[in-house]
Amino acid sequence: MPPDERRRAPRHASEIRNVYELLDEVRLRPGMWVHGSSLLHLDSMLMGYRIALNPYGAYEDWPFWNPGSQGSFAEWLWQRLGRHSSLGWAAEIERQAQAAGQEAMELFFSLFDEYRTEREHAAR
Known part of the structure; x- marks a missing residue:
């Protein structure tokens, strides 16, 4: 997210159209x-969001809940780290952040931005 985007006013939940916009709101105010600011709680929230779409037949590009899927965030993360973890992406990023003395949410968004950039370049 560009630095100017971080200064914008938060949107109401009813204005959020997809998981990427939801994550933009989380980035603005993670504690809310x-x-x-636990990534394990974020992972649970994202799974709940995805499950809530099912009864409505809503399709959405979904990078988080596709175990073994080539385009998933977890698979990208395992390739980037050069190893696989059965703990899942949230726990692994929290471990990495703790080892680096960094905030886990900050590390997640840094990695997620990198993931999205690579996906966008690959789609061109």
């Missing part, structure tokens, strides 16, 4: 959306 995710208890303790």
Whole structure:
């Protein structure tokens, strides 16, 4: 997200159209959306969001809940780290952040931005 985007006013939940916009809101105010800024709680929230779409037959590009899927964030993360983890992306990023003395949410968004950039370049 560009630095100017971080200064914009938060949107109401009813204005959020997809998971990427939801994550933009989480980035603005992580403590409001995710208890303790825990990536495990974020992962749970994202799974709930995805499950809530099912009854409506809503399709959405979904990078988080596709175990073993080539385009998933987790698969990208395992390739980037050069190893696989059965803990899942959220726990692994929290471990990485703790080892680096960094905020887990900050590291997640840095990695997620990198993932999105690579996906956008590959789609061109």
